[in-house]
Amino acid sequence: MVLSLSRRRRALAIAAAVITAVPLAVAATMSANASVPSTPPGWTLQWSDDFNGAANTLPSSSNWIFDLGHGYPGGPGNWGTGEIQNYTNSTNNIKLDGSGNLRITALRDGSGNWTSARIETQRANFRPPAGGKLAIEGRIQMPNVTGNAALGYWPAFWALGQPYRGNYWNWPAIGEFDIMENVNGINSVWGVLHCGVNPGGPCNETNGLGASRACPGASCQSAFHTYRFEWDESVSPKALRWYVDGQQFHSVNQNQFDATTWNNMTGHAGYFLLLNLAMGGAFPNGVAGFGTPTAATVPGHSMVVDYVAVWSAGGGGTTPPTTTTTTPPGGSGWDAFSDMQAESATARNGGTIEAAEGGQAVAQLRNGNSLRFSGTRFGSRTATQFLARVASGAAGGVSGLVEVRLGSPTAAPIGSFAVGNTGGWQSWRTIPANIAGVSGTQDVYVTFTSGQPNAYVSVNWVRFGT
Structure with missing residues (x-):
């Protein structure tokens, strides 16, 4: 979602195809509070949050950082995307529901000002072990609103390269994996990779390299679906893949990039994960063909997240199951009596x-x-x-x-x-x-x-x- 302004031109054509060509189907849904799935053989669970906890409480501050306001201090305004909401850490905008889910809710006050929430993982070193694989997965229901009432809604589940923390101007070189994006209540999930230089470059910035499809069975808005991203270094060429409910709908390979671009995107400490519900901005505006949200947009709808989990497999070892994003002196914790x-x-x-x-x-x-x-x-x-x-x-x-x-x-x-x-x-x-x-x-x-x-x-x- 960072600085992804003109990629919305691509979204216009894709969205039109989705709207006209994909009928909405109805399917049985899983319970709203399914647990993190059991780890399959050959994989290791590196990190997860099941969002269990008392109703009307905030998600764990040990797991998550709350992004506040209209941008990072010293970074681009409106988070670089033109979105208009003010992010808060109020339980009006973000809370556990007491049934094993996180709810991020967009609200509009009497003056027309929107608020919502955005969080990112404390941990920022998610990457595969050398020669292995990494999987990032979330089970999410998009805001259950469609048509004119949904104009401007922009839920997302994504990842940014660790070097972005504290810099905010090195995008897209450090990499961005958009695991799930959606706008305006359309029954479609978008998966996008951002990398290289802006504008242009091997990732066609600011569009990025993306694909989309309708959610299988029930619509993205009416039911939970599982969104998964895999970074696979066990194959040649190395590959990045996007899935919805186990069905692959997008992939890119290392041989599509020059060595510098790939290394800048994959050679750093790893990635941190983000969940947010934006309102307005370049993507929903581009798809709608006009500014959003509008007077017809209905506030109060939520992106509901059942769980987020990260697994690794193969390689010479597994990603360390710690919360460190940097390696402290000595490699095993900080010396309290040194700087x-x-x-x-x-x-x-x-x-x-x-x-x-x-x-x-x-x-x-x-x-x-x-x-x-x-x-x-x-x-x-x-x-x-x-x-x-x-x-x-x-x-x-x-x-x-x-x-x-x-x-x-x-x-x-x-x-x-x-x-x-x-x-x-x-x-x-x-x-x-x-x-x-x-x-x-x-x-x-x-x-x-x-x-x-x-x-x-x-x-x-x-x-x-x-």
Whole structure:
């Protein structure tokens, strides 16, 4: 979905064929809360979320990052696609339904403003083992709305290359796999690959290389269907394949690309997964032939996700079943008493990566952002102090807390310090804070809390002391 503007010209022709040539069929459907399927022989389950939990609660923050607003900080506006909604983490827009499903709901207020939700996995290293295969699968019901009432609805299940985190301007080289896209309530699933350069290149950007088909049996809107993407490095040429309910409808092979394009797309740490329900933008507008949503569009419909799962098979090993997106020093967790570089955090929610003090830092952090350092090793030493290298060019009166939490970004802080303007965004200071004693191995979260919405701190590194 990133910057995929003119590919919607292709969608016009495909959508017209789907509408005129494919009758809607009715078929029996599986239950709405089927479990993640059993792992077949030869495969290993790497990660999954069954969306089990209490009704009206948010999905797990250990699994998911909430994307908020109209774009990544420092990235293209309207998420690069022209979509108009404001993404929130309100349970009005995103929640577990208590029956094993995630519901992402698009709403319109009395002033005509739309809200919805978009989440991405904390983990960003999904890739096949060398010489093996990776499968990404989700069981999803598209918003159950059609015709004029559906104009502007744009549900999607997709993946982006890990280097996009913190850059936001290296698309499409880092790769994008659109596993399921749909617009305007049409009974069709689109699968698209984005790669190379924009415009043009081997992926025909900004269109991408795509295909579509009607959902088997019941329509995409009226029932759950299983959408699957496979990245297969066990064959020659290597292949990417798209499926709906086990039926392949799209594929591309390595021999369609030059070596640089393929390596840029597949040679990095891996991919993170996204689920979102957009409103309006280039794809639905292009298919409709006019701007969407319209006054006839009916709010309140949901994309319903039963599960998301990732498997690997073959090769010399399996993708490590950890949540790391980078390899920390030592290869087996972070040393609590050495500098832990912010830009290399296991996972990051918010901020942008910028140059700092001869290296890099995570800049422009604000209320609700966080850094995660999984498997931080304190050993038998008890840490009683937390130190962070920070800078701030925040305006007068804008400040906030830098907090340390263990195990969860919502756990009670074990220590914190306040920070405001330090003299500029490149004016760095090391600030200590006393903390409750910590030992052993811990998942450390550095969280940022402020009473204002403005960015108030950048972080170069963090470490612990005794």
